[in-house]
Amino acid sequence: MREDYIQHNPLVGQGLTGFKHFFADWFIAVPDWNYTLTKIVAEGDTVWAYGTYSGTQKGDWLGIPATNKSYSITAVDIFRIQDGKLAEHWDVIDVYGLFKQLGVIQ
Template sequence: MPSAEAMSNIAVLERFHSATNSGEMDLVAKAVDDLTAPDLVFHAPVPMGATGAEALKRVWEALLRAFPDLHVTIEETVAEGDRVVSRNTVTGTHLGEYRGLPPTGKPVSYGEIFIFRFEDGRIAEIRGVVDVLTQLRQVGALPS
């Protein structure tokens, strides 16, 4: 059974996912402000020209602009000490510009794994691996 600290960290992560699944950028931005450390270290899978919480917000702005119905389903969570690992399936419909590609109306479904490190009950560091190759193939940016 996970420790009280691990359970608390999982609850924070679930609150964050709830905000991202709302599709409302205002709620996502508020969750970033409320649930991440002021000096968040965010290792983005794509360069965003920003760091920390601002980079995280920019990633979500780009994703929600491109996939307004984006939904992250948590498939598996492992927590120990100050770390939570989340394996997710992301789904959505390509309805806005993404990486220079105009909207295609095509659905996407791809996997990702993120490691979150917590300090004082807030997300302090995020590292992730996102299956961008599958995502880009599904919107037609790359051959299958």
């Protein structure tokens, strides 16, 4: 991953440091964190990954107090590769499904 990694998800900080902080917080809040890759496609300098994120929220995460509820959501992560390293990221995530499963919304 490039040090100047560009992140297009507003919840994740920029650069390698932002990426590391976001995932460290997620792993702490969801100790049984899991990702299952369903499909990956590469074309030119772009890689698309489709998969499922799941786990049980045991700690505060994304401003949501611990719920002790499990979730399973699908996402598409899109990466641009530069010089053999991750350079940029976009995602499409089922945030509605996440919040519903965690009980944040009805």
